[in-house]
Amino acid sequence: MTIHAVRGVHDILPGEGEKWRRVERIAREVFDSYGYEEIRLPIFERTDLFARSIGEATDIVQKEMYTFEDRGGDSVTLRPEATAGLLRAYIEHGLFVHPKPIKLYTMGPMFRYERPQAGRYRQFHQLDVEALGDEHPSLDAEVIAMLVEFFRRLDLAERLQVEINSLGDENPTCRPRYRTELVRYLRAHADRLCDECRERMERNPLRVLDCKKPECRRVLDGAPALGDFLCEDCAPHFGKTREYLEAMGIRYVVSPRLVRGLDYYVRTTFELTTTELGAQNAVAGGGRYDGLIKLLGGPPDPGIGFAVGVERVVQLLPDVAQGAWQDRRPGVFLIPLGDEALRRLLPVAGELRAKGIVVEVGHGERKLTRELERASKLEEAKRLGVLHAVILGPDELARGEAKVKDMKSGAQRAVPLSGLVDELLALGGRA
Numbered sequence: 001m002t003i004h005a006v007r008g009v010h011d012i013l014p015g016e017g018e019k020w021r022r023v024e025r026i027a028r029e030v031f032d033s034y035g036y037e038e039i040r041l042p043i044f045e046r047t048d049l050f051a052r053s054i055g056e057a058t059d060i061v062q063k064e065m066y067t068f069e070d071r072g073g074d075s076v077t078l079r080p081e082a083t084a085g086l087l088r089a090y091i092e093h094g095l096f097v098h099p100k101p102i103k104l105y106t107m108g109p110m111f112r113y114e115r116p117q118a119g120r121y122r123q124f125h126q127l128d129v130e131a132l133g134d135e136h137p138s139l140d141a142e143v144i145a146m147l148v149e150f151f152r153r154l155d156l157a158e159r160l161q162v163e164i165n166s167l168g169d170e171n172p173t174c175r176p177r178y179r180t181e182l183v184r185y186l187r188a189h190a191d192r193l194c195d196e197c198r199e200r201m202e203r204n205p206l207r208v209l210d211c212k213k214p215e216c217r218r219v220l221d222g223a224p225a226l227g228d229f230l231c232e233d234c235a236p237h238f239g240k241t242r243e244y245l246e247a248m249g250i251r252y253v254v255s256p257r258l259v260r261g262l263d264y265y266v267r268t269t270f271e272l273t274t275t276e277l278g279a280q281n282a283v284a285g286g287g288r289y290d291g292l293i294k295l296l297g298g299p300p301d302p303g304i305g306f307a308v309g310v311e312r313v314v315q316l317l318p319d320v321a322q323g324a325w326q327d328r329r330p331g332v333f334l335i336p337l338g339d340e341a342l343r344r345l346l347p348v349a350g351e352l353r354a355k356g357i358v359v360e361v362g363h364g365e366r367k368l369t370r371e372l373e374r375a376s377k378l379e380e381a382k383r384l385g386v387l388h389a390v391i392l393g394p395d396e397l398a399r400g401e402a403k404v405k406d407m408k409s410g411a412q413r414a415v416p417l418s419g420l421v422d423e424l425l426a427l428g429g430r431a
């Protein structure tokens with residue numbers, strides 16, 4: 001019986017791998033240009049870290065974590081997101097002593113036990129970016145601008161919408177006041193809400209605003225709006241963030257119902273959404289989480305960041321154009337006829353590769369005669385689309401030379417073995 005991959009996980013096969021490389025390369029270029037540095041983190045952490053940061057009442061912590069006891073009896077969890085682990089490292093290694101903001105990014109797999117569907121996996125990948133130690137709203141705007149720039153370089157910005165919101169903070173005159181009002185409203189209309197909303201209403205009322213069911217939407221459209229309850233610190237912070245976005249020419253919409261699925265957010269939150277991916281419409285999401293670093297035992301540093309869902313971005317990218325493969329297509333095909341020739345050509349392959357030329361060596365099955373072998377290898381060279389084939393058989397060896405064949409014109413000439421590498425380098429060898 002063959003063994004299949006676990007439900008909800010997927011392989012990234014070679015053709016698609018090109019898109020992944022492009023996404024990661026552009027991410028690094030853009031993040032580097034804004035002064036972010038890479039940090040690499042473990043993919044599992046102590047379970048407490050996620051429970052404390054993402055929030056006990058969230059879907060992620062309640063039902064989506066891959067949690068297990070290791071052999072030493074410690075409860076560990078495969079990371080469902082990267083922010084918590086990154087902040088753990090920030091605190092643990094005292095990174096906060098450096099000049100602020102500390103700007104970091106990381107990329108890799110995340111794990112959530114969600115119901116798999118198009119665009120939603122149990123192992124998926126994020127590009128995660130965090131800027132720590134600065135609460136100025138211009139940082140909020142810059143972080144969003146950087147995310148938009150990343151999508152612009154991928155030619156996707158025009159197909160995405162930037163949605164922003166402010167969630168206020170835990171100041172009693174801000175979100176808590178709103179929460180009380182919201183719960184009062186929801187309780188008054190509970191009979192028209194779905195079971196899930198009724199249950200969430202008590203546990204995590206803001207998340208109710210996220211329900212997509214039409215019957216709930218009708219109730220929620222009349223709910224009080226958080227924007228009307230922002231305190232005297234949060235309202236201007238949001239106003240300034242918007243001003244700076246406008247100064248940079250970033251188009252956005254304010255989505256009062258953008259509440260996000262993690263509890264650590266305060267003030268600015270945002271998502272980049274598309275209508276092209278069905279129900280899983282967010283390709284990236286993030287926001288501010290002032291207070292979280294302190295909650296995890298660190299200094300009272302504010303923070304803001306986002307994560308991009310790589311699978312969803314890759315899904316939006318067009319299939320890789322033929323040209324994108326070209327610089328990795330072999331430029332030179334070496335055809336040794338016999339063992340002595342192979343021994344002579346192997347170091348040639350090494351030298352050319354060290355100079356950045358993609359080389360394929362035609363080792364392989366012996367045919368009945370050298371002539372047949374030569375013909376079948378040249379066929380292979382043609383199929384690979386290389387620029388030059390190098391043939392080295394017993395006759396050539398005896399003369400101390402190799403034949404270099406231009407695969408386009410078919411012209412063939414003898415080159416002394418001692419100058420073969422230089423000659424091929426001069427020809428450029430790149431397809």
Ligand code: HAM
Pocket residue numbers: 080081082083112114119120121122123124125126128129130261262282283284285286287288304305306307308309310311312
């Ligand atoms: P999140 O909204 O949970 O935020 O995830 C960010 C992105 O990851 C989503 O917009 C989506 O594109 C992708 N994603 C999430 N779950 C899945 C899944 N099951 N399958 C495929 N893609 C998925 C966070 O994770 C926060 N840590 C972001 C952040 C960083 N906030 C501040 N800093």
